[in-house]
Amino acid sequence: MARILVTDDALFMRMQLKDILSKLGHEVVGEAENGLDAVNKVKELQPDVITMDITMPEMDGVQAVREIKKFNSTAKVIMCSAMGQQNMVLDAIQAGASDFIVKPFSADRVQEALEKVLG
């Protein structure tokens, strides 16, 4: 079981991800509404895995990954975004993301990503 921080500006997506992650047997230790919120909550909660949307107010998800990697270079981040263009995926991976899920996603795809990052 992993301790997971869910980051998305949409309440609905946070709820859907929480539901999927709980059913997969993981613990959602916190929710963040934007990239800045996620950076602060990673420091506070030290989750095993972070799910990260990209397009968010305050700080976008790619910038948040860069900030998180500055103080936790081994942080495991799974991007969950509606934006699946090649350059977006490359930016996220270059910033330090471990995997990239395109919305809308299935529980199977979330599980696959978690198995990959948790080794």
Place this chain on the structure above:
Amino acid sequence: MVETENSKSITLLLNGTISSLKSVIPLEHEFSRPTRVMDKLSLPYGVLIGITGDVKGQLIFSGESAVFGSIGEVMFGMPLEGEMLTSFSGELGNMIAGGLATNIGGHGIQVDITPPTIMEGHTTLSGYKKAIHIDMHYPSDRQLGVYFLLN
């Protein structure tokens, strides 16, 4: 030449959006022919996504709030209302516009999208240079209007 390029971009935008709608909303559907909007837009409820990059404008999905609610119920198996319906509506627009950006990116047109703006209550829009409209028809007389406002 410029007009030809614009027409090509608009065609890719329309096709990319319809393709994205088909993949995001798992419902049987028909869609109307694209029409040019000459007047102000009058919308009962909807979501607006800004498009920046090689093509600039706004993408709007509009319909009765119950249509968004029923799409959410089909996609996620639960009825949606209140704050959750508002959030879902924004996310639906985000997913469709994100799919559009991905689709047209494959044709060499790079765009980014803004976070969604929800229009609750009756909204009238004007001041755009060019607007194109298509209607998506779903079972049980559910209809979703799709508008491209191009700058």
